[in-house]
Amino acid sequence: MLMSLLEIFKSDISNSKGPSHCHQSYTDEFSSSIPYKRTSNARNRVFDGCGSANLSVLSSRCKIPFFGSAFHVSSGGHDLGLTKVSVAADYSDSVPDSSFYGYHPLEDLKPSKRVQETKLSASEVARTTVEANSSAVLVFPGAIHCEPHDHNSWSEFKYVIDDYGDIFFEIPDDENILEDPGASNPVKAFFGMDVPRYENTRHHEEYNISDIGNLDQIIFDDHYFEIMDSEARDIPIDWGMPDTSNGVHPIYFAKHLSKAISMDYDRKMDYPSNGVSILGCLRPAFLDEESYIRRLFLSEDRDDYSWEVQGDDNPITSSRRDENDMSSSLYRLEIVGIELLSLYGAESSISLQDFQDAEPDILVHSTSAIIERFNNRGINSSIALKALCKKKGLHAEEANLISVDSLGMDVRVFAGAQVQTHRFPFKTRATTEMAAEKKIHQLLFPRSRRRKLKCHDESLKDAFR
């Protein structure tokens, strides 16, 4: 029940963010050229600097001399974005300027390219995945966390990602499991997915700094083996557990037990999603970064706040948020390697440059709402979806709409024990939530262009003629 409520709540958040994201995207186009160049240079320095520091002294704090100016530029850019948003808000009912897109969203546009794009690139999917979520699971090696055992440990924390692809985590002080919260700590972050049950490490040979590529192996492989062979420990500690549990610390054992209870593998098979795994270092934010990052978190919290229904709860919520702000630490995720695990089961490495250059899909914050409204139509949607699959030569006993972006939708098709994901591209890119829903409707009920929504039932009949 609570999980369902959380998902509904998340959908609401996504829905409310949709319009603001459209405006944000508009401002990006306008303002990105100038600050981006400087930031790009600074980012390279940041990456190099943190790379060497992290390996030589893992626990040392790393100060980047050039970041101040970059931060200033970023801050300015963001202010400009906010200004644009506030101006646009005065005309909340207006349709986005058609001259910017070249056509009205509801207008059919003949594709100017001979080869029409049918899906997002891997970098765009990765960026969109990180943009769509607001919390990620962080896995820390045994030497890094402060839990009284040497195995990997994990916890889920909130984060924000700014327009340049920089990711910042907020860790409440009473939940901070870092042994040295003030140090740069190696970490593996999982976005849109849970920690793989038996994680197999991969090498990031493609990165220039080979030492950092080995970081994954050095830090995580050792503890991976420890997990597998707890009896091999030199001095097994007797926690009062059976012999076969010696060496397994109760806190670690209980954490795994709680995790096992919450797993729902069937649903994951029926509704897969894209996942991103990032290897990096969690570096405490500098003082001059903090106000910028707090503002990013607040703009996300504001969306939460707007959905408070009962007036009586407002003071309490406000009070709690204030307390939270005062008792948490902010970290920047210094990225070393990025892996995308797509909902098609394809795995790919994403370079840092590609990730930061990529734009999230324009519908990133609308997808949950679109899918939820689609599913709420009930049997009609399911029947139409199966009919669509049949028309494409797919034998579908069941079908689920699992993903929507501006270029198309993904459908999970079931036949007996066999499952597959099929991509249905839109004829043209959908630039608004309404346009996407219209395109989905056109795919499912092809003749609906000549009918209004109130003729929904008749359209359904047409689909089966």
Place this chain on the structure above:
Amino acid sequence: MALPSTVSSPSFKSTPPYLSAFNPKPLHLPATYRSINRRSCKLLSFRCSSSSFSEKHHNNANPPKSDDLVELPLFPLPLVLFPGATIPLQIFEFRYRVMMQTLLQSDLRFGVVYSDAVSGSAAGIGCVGEIVKHERLVDDRFFLICKGQERFRVTDLVRTKPYLVAKVTWLEDRPSGEENLDELANEVEVLMKEVIRLSNRLNGKPDKESQDLRKNQFPTPFSFFVGSTFEGAPMEQQALLELEDTAARLKRERETLRNTLNYLTAASAVKDVFPSQP
């Protein structure tokens, strides 16, 4: 586009150490058997029953009946599969892709045996995994959802290339008729809920409503469910899997949960006094 998801997804593709380390030589069943037996005997409360069952089984194993033997492809994994449990698997190593092609044409069942990643030795007792859903991915990899069925004991290896195939006999819990199993199962459920509640509290997670863990399961399937949640201690899971007495399994699980709860209670008390400590 990503959907909100709290479930696990397939592991990244690579040749995992445990599969590379797996020793294709015939299973040293006697050694494994003796080892497990020796460990079990250390637990005073289980000594008599364990020895008794071991003897009986040894006697039964001596003149193996041919009609009881079944051939089963084996899949060594660094996890213990229990009857009724659901696990996701990604198949990417070539020999197991070959096995998958064969399974899809005939039977959707194979044997899962726990394999220690370091030593590479495989357990002599495992559980049948039935493929309930399968998806073919790029490069002929597979993503599977498997459900645990019967337990089995490996009696002989038929072949090792390109993948393991073994002769197995089935295992079942035998009714002891001595205990109130329902009462024992309820006790275990209460302890589990308390462990989960305290674990979440120590990790700063919000308290959830008390969920129904047992879900009207009979004591034996519930004991398997409990065992499947002991992911942090796979060797303990293996010991639980090998027991053939539901009461003994539930008692052992109760003991593990009780000790875990004792530690968590103390840790929680310390955290209340010193909030910044773990």
